[in-house]
Amino acid sequence: MDLARETSDTGRFVRQPNWFTTRIEEGGEHPPEPGRYRIYASYACPWAHRSLIVRELLGLQDVVGVTIVDPIRDERGWRIPGGDPVTGAEFLSELYLATDPGFEGRYTVPCVWDAKAGVLVTNDYPQITLTLETAFAPWHAEGAPDLYPVALRAEIDELNDRIFHGLNNGVYRAGFATSQEAYEEAVTDVFDTLGALERRLADRPYLHGDALTESDVRLYPTLARFDAVYHSHFKCSVRRLTDHPALWAYARRLYAIPAFRDTTDFDHIKRHYFVTQRNINPTGIVPRGPEIDWTAP
Structure with a gap:
């Protein structure tokens, strides 16, 4: 994981900006529609985890699709196990470069693919959950919480x-x-x-x-x-x-x-951080523990 571009001269980590920031909104180039969009996410990534939680809380599983990437990322970026059923891509990087051949940053999750337009619309993770909560409100399940009143x-x-x-x-x-x-x-x-x-x-x-x-x-x-x-x-x-x-x-x-518990995969989380981030953990050894009972009252 090469973070040279995101490290300042004083040793501070400066996160890269989100590259694709088009909004999914009524009246825009990418209006909300059932079946049109797909989120690419990792159970390991905290930014992607948000989108998975909101999608389930709001009952949007049949409205917005999801592809889960492999937790281990290499120089080619996030791998899509078995290939993506929508685009056929083997790596998330293929979708980034198909949308912008000049893209040179890290290929990040979550991101949203517009199957009708054939492009990545957004990897703006703070906005993705807000979009699910607002633009997709007509398709929220009955009794779904209002997460952004x-x-x-x-x-x-x-x-x-x-x-x-x-x-x-x-x-x-x-x-x-x-x-x-x-x-x-x-x-x-x-x-x-x-x-x-x-x-x-x-x-x-x-x-x-x-x-x-x-x-x-x-x-x-x-x-x-x-x-x-x-x-x-x-x-x-x-x-x-x-x-x-x-x-x-x-x-x-x-x-x-359930929306929180069912999207929390501690195996994916630990393998991603300890195996992928060799700049911090050169051996790639995944530690045992800690033993924590998340189901305790």
Whole structure:
């Protein structure tokens, strides 16, 4: 995993921008339609995990297709086991280059393919879940949660921004830092953010009160990977998730919901990080443990 393009002169990890950012929206070039779009995702990737959770929570399984890539990525990018049933591609990179032959960045998941237009529409992961929650609202299952209620959107957006910078991306800034200063800065942000979330969840079941929202979807994938990967692999070892009583109870509360539990694959998660990221783990050895009971009350 060559991160030279995403490492600053001071050793800080600077994530590449999303390359394809066209919106799926009514009246646009790519309007929402059942059966037209397919998400390419990995159970290992936290950004893709969000899309899988939302798709199931909203009952969009028969509206928006999914292709799951192999958790082990090499220089050719994400492999599609058995070939993609829609495009025939063997690697996700083929879809990137078919859409933009000049693309030179990392081939990332999640991304969305428009089968009618024959192009990748977006790999803008923050927007993909919002699109499922808004543009695809006419196809939501009866009784599906409103994850992005209009009255809370400003509050949700503000908290999402803090969660992203301090925690979702903060663990990567710590893990991929190449200087002590950059690491210290990032790991401090990680545990300051965890502390703030611990206090927030002390008196409420979810981040914005009694109902699930987009903020919970964005936080959960990082929590699910924290003790299994980030604590050791990314050197976020000040405390574990299980050392935060409110956050640990909250994480198990989410895991008990089928859309969260059924899209959480700890085998894919551990094999991806420890085998793929040889810049951090040169031997590629996947550690045993930790032994954590996510089904505990």
